[in-house]
Amino acid sequence: MTSNPKHGSRVHERYLRHHKKFPNVWCAGCGIGIVLGAIIRTIDALQIDKNDVAVISGIGCTGRMPVYADFNTMHTTHGRALAFATGLKMVRPDMKVIAVMGDGDALAIGGNHFIHAARRNIGITSIVVNNFIYGMTGGQYSPTTPIGAQAATAPYGHIEQPFPIAELSIAAGAAFVARSTVYHVRELEKYIAQALGNDGFSVVEAVSYCHTTLGRINRWGKAPDMMARLKEQSVSQNKAEKMSEEEKQGLIVRGIFVDRDIPEYTKLYDQVIERAQAEVAK
Amino acid sequence: MTAKQTSKPSTRLMQGDEACAEGAIAAGCRFFAGYPITPATEIAEVLSRRLPQVGGKFIQMEDEISSAAAIIGASVGGAKSMTATSGPGLSLMQENIGYAAMTEIPCVIVDVQRLGPSTGRPTAPSQGDVMQARWGSHGDYPIIALSPSSIRETFDLTIKAFNLSERYRTPVILLMDEVIGHMRERVDIPAPDDIECIDRASTTVPPEWYKPYENFPADVPPLVPFGEGYRYHITGLHHDERGYPTNRLDEVQPWLDRIFRKIDTGLSDILLYEADGIREAEILVIAYGVTARSARYAVEQARARGRKVGYLKLKTIWPFAKEIVEHAAARLHRVIVPEMNRGQVALEVERVVGRHKVRRVTRADGEMIKPVDILAAMEV
Numbered sequence: 001m002t003s004n005p006k007h008g009s010r011v012h013e014r015y016l017r018h019h020k021k022f023p024n025v026w027c028a029g030c031g032i033g034i035v036l037g038a039i040i041r042t043i044d045a046l047q048i049d050k051n052d053v054a055v056i057s058g059i060g061c062t063g064r065m066p067v068y069a070d071f072n073t074m075h076t077t078h079g080r081a082l083a084f085a086t087g088l089k090m091v092r093p094d095m096k097v098i099a100v101m102g103d104g105d106a107l108a109i110g111g112n113h114f115i116h117a118a119r120r121n122i123g124i125t126s127i128v129v130n131n132f133i134y135g136m137t138g139g140q141y142s143p144t145t146p147i148g149a150q151a152a153t154a155p156y157g158h159i160e161q162p163f164p165i166a167e168l169s170i171a172a173g174a175a176f177v178a179r180s181t182v183y184h185v186r187e188l189e190k191y192i193a194q195a196l197g198n199d200g201f202s203v204v205e206a207v208s209y210c211h212t213t214l215g216r217i218n219r220w221g222k223a224p225d226m227m228a229r230l231k232e233q234s235v236s237q238n239k240a241e242k243m244s245e246e247e248k249q250g251l252i253v254r255g256i257f258v259d260r261d262i263p264e265y266t267k268l269y270d271q272v273i274e275r276a277q278a279e280v281a282k
Numbered sequence: 283m284t285a286k287q288t289s290k291p292s293t294r295l296m297q298g299d300e301a302c303a304e305g306a307i308a309a310g311c312r313f314f315a316g317y318p319i320t321p322a323t324e325i326a327e328v329l330s331r332r333l334p335q336v337g338g339k340f341i342q343m344e345d346e347i348s349s350a351a352a353i354i355g356a357s358v359g360g361a362k363s364m365t366a367t368s369g370p371g372l373s374l375m376q377e378n379i380g381y382a383a384m385t386e387i388p389c390v391i392v393d394v395q396r397l398g399p400s401t402g403r404p405t406a407p408s409q410g411d412v413m414q415a416r417w418g419s420h421g422d423y424p425i426i427a428l429s430p431s432s433i434r435e436t437f438d439l440t441i442k443a444f445n446l447s448e449r450y451r452t453p454v455i456l457l458m459d460e461v462i463g464h465m466r467e468r469v470d471i472p473a474p475d476d477i478e479c480i481d482r483a484s485t486t487v488p489p490e491w492y493k494p495y496e497n498f499p500a501d502v503p504p505l506v507p508f509g510e511g512y513r514y515h516i517t518g519l520h521h522d523e524r525g526y527p528t529n530r531l532d533e534v535q536p537w538l539d540r541i542f543r544k545i546d547t548g549l550s551d552i553l554l555y556e557a558d559g560i561r562e563a564e565i566l567v568i569a570y571g572v573t574a575r576s577a578r579y580a581v582e583q584a585r586a587r588g589r590k591v592g593y594l595k596l597k598t599i600w601p602f603a604k605e606i607v608e609h610a611a612a613r614l615h616r617v618i619v620p621e622m623n624r625g626q627v628a629l630e631v632e633r634v635v636g637r638h639k640v641r642r643v644t645r646a647d648g649e650m651i652k653p654v655d656i657l658a659a660m661e662v
Contacts (some may be wrong), residue, residue: 017515017526022468051511057353067515067526072508074358075517075527076351087355087363092509095359113351116344192437238454269339276334279514 013049015040025064029223030207031182035129038185038206039098042192048096054100056085059111061136061210062102062129079110082117085124089270093266096196097126102129104142106234107163111143118172121200122265125173128165129191129201131210139213148218157226164204170258178256180209183230191256199264207234207252296469298368299324301585302392303332303434304471306364306442310479311390312338313361315352317345317371320404320529321460322394325366347369353389357382358516360507362444366392369411370401372418373453378418379453381518382476383641385497386451386505386541388482393455395649406500409571415455416600424537424545426450427600429457431574433467433542439597440552445480447554450544451502454490457599459622461572461650489513493523497536501544519546519632520533545601553606554597559585560610563592565660567618568607568631570596573651577620580656602630608614611635619642620651 010017026032043053056064059078065072072095076084081099089097106114106128117124133151134140141151144162150159169177174197178191188206195202209215209226219228228250237255240248296304303325306314316335318327324517330340338361338454340651353363366374373391382389393415397406415427426446430436440456447454485492485504489512498504506512519527520534559581560566569577574595581593594610596603607630613619617635619628620643628642634647641659645651 015437026617050513051509054508061587067517070513072513073515074355074508075515075519076354077377077518082346083343083351084355084358086341086348087313087315087357088359088508090341090352091356091359091361092507095509112344113348116348227357238461269334273334273337273339276331277337280335 011041011044012037015044015070015121016068020136022068024068025260027212029211030061030100031131032062032065033129033190033207035100035206036068036151036183038188038192039127040069042189042196044195045189045213046196048196052094053098054092055087055100056081056087056088057100057125058105059133059208060102060105060134063098063105065100067071079105079108081105082110082113082124082126086117086122089122090122090266090269092166097125098125100127100129102132102135103128103132103144103165104251105145107165107168113170114169115172118169118174118203120265121173122272123199123200125192126201126203127197129206129207130162130165131214133214134211139210139217145214149214151160151214152217168204169203173201174203174258175262177258177262178203179205179207180254181230181234181252183227184201184234184254187254193226194222194259195257198259200266202264283471289475291473292471294469295466296433296462297466298433298436298541299325299394299460299464300328301437301469302440302456303364303456305437305453306390306444307332307336307338308437308439308477309362309444309473310481311362311364312336312366313353313356313363314338315341315343315349315356315363316365316367317343318439319368319371321396321463322366322368322371322392324463325392327396327575340599349375350375350391354378354382357387357389362388362448364390364392366394367397367410368404369398372414379612379645380421382421382453383419383425383541384518384581386514387516388447388451388505389453389494390440390447391455392440393423393457395457395459398647399597403648405460407622407650408646408648409457409459409573409574409622409626410646411457413497414600414625415457424452424542425455426452426545426598427455427457428554428597429599430462430597431571431595433462433465436462436662437469437471441477441479442554445478448482449480449502450548450552451505452545454628459572475626477644485512487526495521495523495537495572497523497540501523501547502539528582541631546584549601552598553601553603554600555606556595556597556611558593559590560592560594562590563614564590565618566592566594566611566614567620567625567656568594568596569620570584570599572626573620573622576653577656580653583653583657584660591660596627599627604630605635607631607634610638615639618656619645620659621657622646622651
């Protein structure tokens with residue numbers, strides 16, 4: 001990872017609560033810290049005031065992300081980050097509200113909140129760190145675990161089809177949907193910046209890995225090996241468009257899948273207030 | 283329902299659910315999130331119309347879990363927030379009620395009780411959620427629960443629920459029931475200037491000194507909303523005074539002591555009740571919610587027949603008014619506790635005054651307790 005000189009070399013020090021609760025909880029080699037770094041560098045590059053940023057998470061390895069960053073941070077209950085974020089966004093519509101979730105957090109226990117937040121198109125930036133597993137509890141299968149993989153609760157191989165996060169988000173009504181990986185950090189930062197720039201509900205799927213659980217049980221190698229797999233087994237959307245379905249099988253397609261300008265929920269609610277107050281004034 | 287804000291007192295015929303909604307507005311509630319459920323739906327309907335009129339916001343969430351989460355999120359943003367549900371919804375909200383207790387975020391949860399268990403009889407009244415209100419979420423935490431027995435009291439106790447929630451940084455549950463929720467009565471609404479509204483304490487310290495969970499000197503540390511320059515962390519994990527997760531026992535224990543102490547030291551403010559005829563009483567009737575109306579009638583009847591009967595109506599159910607009950611029942615040999623469940627407040631009364639003194643008058647079939655049933659318990 002090369003550092004962008006325009007950010008300055010001490011960008012992390014200005015954003016991390018480094019004098020507080022470090023070291024962090026993540027395993028050495030984990031991709032979640034890379035996502036945190038990407039969020040921080042993006043906010044720094046966009047020059048968004050820290051006081052205007054709220055980072056809200058649920059439970060799990062990704063749920064531990066907000067505590068390390070010097071924003072308004074909230075570590076909530078499992079799956080509910082978007083529901084808490086919805087309340088905050090409604091009363092503080094000017095804040096940049098970012099929900100960081102893992103795949104199990106966002107799509108299993110929080111799946112209902114996820115699709116409804118997207119349907120409402122409320123101005124929350126969702127960053128889903130997809131490591132295909134429940135890492136914190138020791139590697140049980142999640143809604144994105146690939147078919148055939150072994151997991152702590154799939155000792156004979158996983159038989160459920162995974163949720164495609166990006167496609168699900170699009171169908172549910174999100175205004176912005178993109179996917180990149182923790183290997184493609186600059187691209188990830190670019191997508192997070194664009195997600196923050198879209199007024200509506202935005203989703204960035206940050207594909208990561210869990211070498212400690214899924215990697216170990218399936219003999220997929222250590223962190224560097226799994227990082228290399230993200231490079232080798234992903235293609236940009238441009239390339240993917242020229243490929244056949246067969247060729248695309250098993251590949252992670254990276255890109256922006258939707259970027260649309262649709263009315264944002266809190267702005268629509270302002271119109272509700274106007275109509276209600278006009279009725280009273282009559 | 284397009285009531286204009288008036289600075290004068292007014293008199294209206296109101297339904298209990300409507301009085302709750304209007305009480306919330308009067309208390310300064312500016313955010314409501316909820317999910318439709320009988321017999322609480324009218325609260326959401328009224329607030330969907332009324333909140334935007336006063337610049338507040340209403341949202342119908344996808345379920346009760348997210349409703350409870352959303353009001354906590356809104357409260358963190360600085361808005362006085364409320365949700366309303368019935369027993370099945372309260373069960374779903376318990377996860378985040380525990381979170382609000384743990385993180386000390388003010389919010390009000392209204393439970394218009396209906397007959398359970400499970401789906402039960404949705405249109406039948408009950409007082410079956412008393413223990414759910416107290417112990418519904420996992421772990422040890424304090425909770426405040428109030429229960430009104432008239433429509434005017436619903437208005438007043440909704441305001442009180444907000445005031446206690448803001449003052450003590452705790453979730454407060456308003457235990458209504460189907461009868462109180464759907465009944466209509468004349469309500470004299472006080473002028474807004476005569477309504478006491480309490481806001482959460484703010485801080486004067488600079489952001490770098492601010493500790494959202496400071497244990498001393500106050501038992502209730504100030505809570506600054508997100509977005510005002512005080513960047514801090516909120517977590518459902520055990521946390522230190524700055525809000526960061528901790529496993530240190532010397533940080534966990536003082537916090538735990540404080541969240542119970544803040545309620546204990548506020549008891550004179552929190553415990554609401556009405557009592558009469560206690561001094562000369564030979565029998566005491568302890569009641570709450572709609573059942574207090576049957577109890578009141580039974581007490582009057584008994585007194586007309588020359589019986590010396592004391593009447594104690596609990597408006598605050600949790601924390602339980604143990605000193606008050608203990609004192610009222612000290613000389614007596616019989617305490618009657620009528621309630622629309624199998625004996626939930628009776629358990630507390632028995633714990634305080636002794637099991638042998640207590641006569642339970644219970645019904646858990648969705649029908650109200652009649653005065654004659656309470657009178658009968660005086661004779662046995």
